[in-house]
Amino acid sequence: MILKIILVIAVLVAAILIFAAAKPNTFHIQRSVIVQAPPDKIFPLINDLRNWKRWEPQDADPTMKRTFSGPDYGVGAASDWSGEGRTGAGRMTISESKPLQSVTIDVDWRRPFTVRNVNQFTLEPDGTGTRVTWSMYGPNVYLMKVMSVFTDMDRMMGKHFEEGLQNLKTVAEK
Numbered sequence: 001m002i003l004k005i006i007l008v009i010a011v012l013v014a015a016i017l018i019f020a021a022a023k024p025n026t027f028h029i030q031r032s033v034i035v036q037a038p039p040d041k042i043f044p045l046i047n048d049l050r051n052w053k054r055w056e057p058q059d060a061d062p063t064m065k066r067t068f069s070g071p072d073y074g075v076g077a078a079s080d081w082s083g084e085g086r087t088g089a090g091r092m093t094i095s096e097s098k099p100l101q102s103v104t105i106d107v108d109w110r111r112p113f114t115v116r117n118v119n120q121f122t123l124e125p126d127g128t129g130t131r132v133t134w135s136m137y138g139p140n141v142y143l144m145k146v147m148s149v150f151t152d153m154d155r156m157m158g159k160h161f162e163e164g165l166q167n168l169k170t171v172a173e174k
Helices: 002-021 039-047 049-054 142-150 154-172
Strands: 026-035 065-069 078-082 089-098 102-111 116-125 129-139
Touching: 002 142, 039 049, 039 102, 039 116, 039 129, 039 154, 049 065, 049 078, 049 116, 129 154, 142 154
Parallel strands: none
Antiparallel strands: 026 129, 065 078, 078 089, 089 102, 102 116, 116 129
């Protein structure tokens, strides 16, 4: 009887691992918001990593430490972070900055796994406001594939983006 239970568990685990392996090798998440402010008011909030604390989604990790290096803003500006739990550790570096149009940030995770994701913010006129789009793409590492068997990663990360964009909107519209 115990052997049958172990066999069933082994088959289930193998099925999950095989299903996860068949998931796409890359991912892309994107959200947008209309901000009733001109790009010149929004752009510095994104292009200067020190301003992120004013609007980034807050996961309430009291252990998180953040340092800054490189120029104050634009290409080469960098921020290292480290915390316990979901915060992990890594470095984000602005790799491209087109004034009042877009900011591209390379995010190099060191923990919980090593991977590079790319975040891109674009600002486009939209009626009387500015459409701000936050997208992230990168390799879908195997651990993320396994997690996505049980969790909708687009929904989970999408909530994070939506919260950040709403915070950005609130700050920019003041």
